[in-house]
Amino acid sequence: MRPDKPRDPVAGPDAGPENPYPVRLSGPVIKGFGRGSKDLGIPTANIPADDLSEQHPELTSGVYYGVVALDPQNLSQENGATNGAEKSNSATLLPAVLSIGYNPFYKNTVRSVEIHIMPPLTQPSPTAVAQPKFNRLPDFYGTQLNLLILGYIRPEYDYVSLDALIEDIRIDCEVARQSLLREAYQQYIADDGKTSGQVNEDRKWLATFDGASAKI
Ligand SMILES: Cc1cc2nc3c(=O)[nH]c(=O)nc-3n(C[C@H](O)[C@H](O)[C@H](O)COP(=O)(O)O)c2cc1C
Numbered sequence: 001m002r003p004d005k006p007r008d009p010v011a012g013p014d015a016g017p018e019n020p021y022p023v024r025l026s027g028p029v030i031k032g033f034g035r036g037s038k039d040l041g042i043p044t045a046n047i048p049a050d051d052l053s054e055q056h057p058e059l060t061s062g063v064y065y066g067v068v069a070l071d072p073q074n075l076s077q078e079n080g081a082t083n084g085a086e087k088s089n090s091a092t093l094l095p096a097v098l099s100i101g102y103n104p105f106y107k108n109t110v111r112s113v114e115i116h117i118m119p120p121l122t123q124p125s126p127t128a129v130a131q132p133k134f135n136r137l138p139d140f141y142g143t144q145l146n147l148l149i150l151g152y153i154r155p156e157y158d159y160v161s162l163d164a165l166i167e168d169i170r171i172d173c174e175v176a177r178q179s180l181l182r183e184a185y186q187q188y189i190a191d192d193g194k195t196s197g198q199v200n201e202d203r204k205w206l207a208t209f210d211g212a213s214a215k216i
């Protein structure tokens with residue numbers, strides 16, 4: 001059960017991602033149990049978790065933050081995730097908060113990787129208020145998703161109620177946002193012209209789909 005104590009406003013060191021982060025994950029967006037939008041009002045893009053334990057033993061079950069890119073070739077033109085960009089080769093990098101594990105509140109028997117994509121950091125946060133509106137984009141099932149995990153937030157918990165789970169995910173969104181707004185993390189999303197070699201490599205990887213490098 002979730003411990004009854006206040007949450008830290010940020011997670012991970014201010015200086016930037018610490019070993020083993022950044023961690024790269026990618027896969028096609030698949031169907032989950034259909035609860036994210038329906039039960040919680042919080043859509044999560046699920047990607048396959050089959051090889052996770054072998055490929056990434058460092059990713060223990062829990063909540064993480066990072067940056068995602070969706071393959072622009074597979075997104076419809078009206079999809080908000082492209083920020084109105086044409087159905088072309090330009091990938092948008094967006095902040096994300098995700099859960100890896102068995103969702104103890106729902107007692108799943110299979111592990112899942114579920115990513116909630118947040119609005120750009122330049123927009124006001126819709127989850128900073130007590131009556132949050134979680135970000136909703138047009139559906140993008142089947143689209144390739146690249147994810148760079150930059151830090152760990154907390155373990156997964158069971159909750160006394162659905163409202164308590166939703167409130168903790170709302171706080172996760174705020175922790176992810178405040179964590180990513182730090183200079184050493186923001187450079188993964190917004191190119192300030194000062195990015196170092198490895199950060200550029202990670203940004204390039206994020207925008208690469210099926211061997212083709214998309215423009216960012
Ligand atoms: C940031 C974040 C944190 C989450 N934390 C928990 C948690 O602590 N315990 C839990 O049971 N589920 C947690 N979840 C998972 C939700 O229960 C899950 O998104 C929901 O069951 C939707 O599943 P679906 O994609 O299969 O429909 C979290 C999800 C997100 C996006």
Ligand SMILES: Nc1ncnc2c1ncn2[C@@H]1O[C@H](COP(=O)(O)OP(=O)(O)O)[C@@H](O)[C@H]1O
Pocket residue numbers: 029030031032033034035036037038042043044045046115116117118135136137138139140141
């Ligand atoms: N902000 C968002 N973050 C993640 N997925 C979103 C978002 N907005 C819309 N979606 C869409 O909603 C789907 C997830 O909804 P969800 O209710 O969790 O269903 P499922 O159980 O199939 O994962 C995603 O696969 C994606 O197509």
Ligand SMILES: [Mg+2]
Pocket residue numbers: 032033034036043044045046114
């Ligand atoms: Mg989902």
